[in-house]
Amino acid sequence: MAPWLNPAVSPLSLQAERFVSEIVRNRFNRAILDAWSDLALPDGWLVAGCLFQTVWNLQSGRLPHEGIKDYDIFYFDADDFSAAGEARVQARVERLLGFLGVPIEVKNQARVHLWYEEHFGHPYPQLATAREGIDRFLIPSTCVGVRRTASGHELYAPNGLEILYAGLITPNPLTPHLTLFREKAASYQSRWNWLQVREAA
Incomplete structure (x- = not known):
């Protein structure tokens, strides 16, 4: 599967279609994506926990939004590095x-x-795009981002969706x-006990 799926260029794969259809069953994800054009964020993406945790909830027979603490949005604005600028956004x-x-x-x-x-407590490289931030989540299977476009959804999943x-x-x-x-893995496994934790891929 291509890591960056743009339906304006090619149709989403069946697995990507399943993923998008599942994450919008979470009414908060759906509402955020429905308002995406109004947010007008440069290189903006809805990312991480609100996406993969929705999928894991559905796999566990739970409500789509159950236990999701927050909804993360990434954007990239190299013209304003300030904390004040980020706070305004x-x-x-x-x-x-x-x-x-x-x-x-x-x-x-x-x-x-x-x-x-x-x-x-660890150094972090200067990034060139928001997608590079998605690439660096601690757990490869959680590296996912979605956004709305005029023609549908774009999905960024650099490691695929299988894992x-x-x-x-x-x-x-x-x-x-x-x-x-280990802290994050333990937190996830305490909520979804069927997850498989391995320290070597």
């Missing part, structure tokens, strides 16, 4: 989507390298931080 998104009543976190991937080491549906949890060689990986 966060505030604008909250004005548009605050009616949903769920936490939405908006992060400019152009500035992650400025704060990541202080927060997580996500298989529930395979392994470290990402791009961010080989085992302590952080």
Whole structure:
């Protein structure tokens, strides 16, 4: 499967169609994507937990949105590296989507390298796109992003979707931080006990 699937260029694969159809069963994902053009975020993507956790919930027979703590949006604006600029974008998104009543976190991937080491204890490279931020999630099966376009949905899944549906949890060689990986893996497995955790791919 191609890692970046654009229906304007080619149809989504059957597995990608299944993924998109499942993540929009979460009414919060669906509402965020329905408002996507109004958000007007440069290189914007709905990412991570709100997507793969929706899929895992459905595989476990739970409500699509059950236990999902927040909804993460990435964008990329290299013209404004400031925390104040990011805060202004966060505030604008909250004005548009605050009616949903769920936490939405908006992060400019152009500035992650400025704060990541202080927060997580490891250096982080300066990125060139929001997709590079998706590439670096601690667990490869969780590296997913979706956005709406005029013609449908774009899906970015650099490691494919097979390992996500298989529930395979392994470290990402791009961010080989085992302590952080083990904490996150334990958290996920405590909620979805059928996940398979391996420290070697």
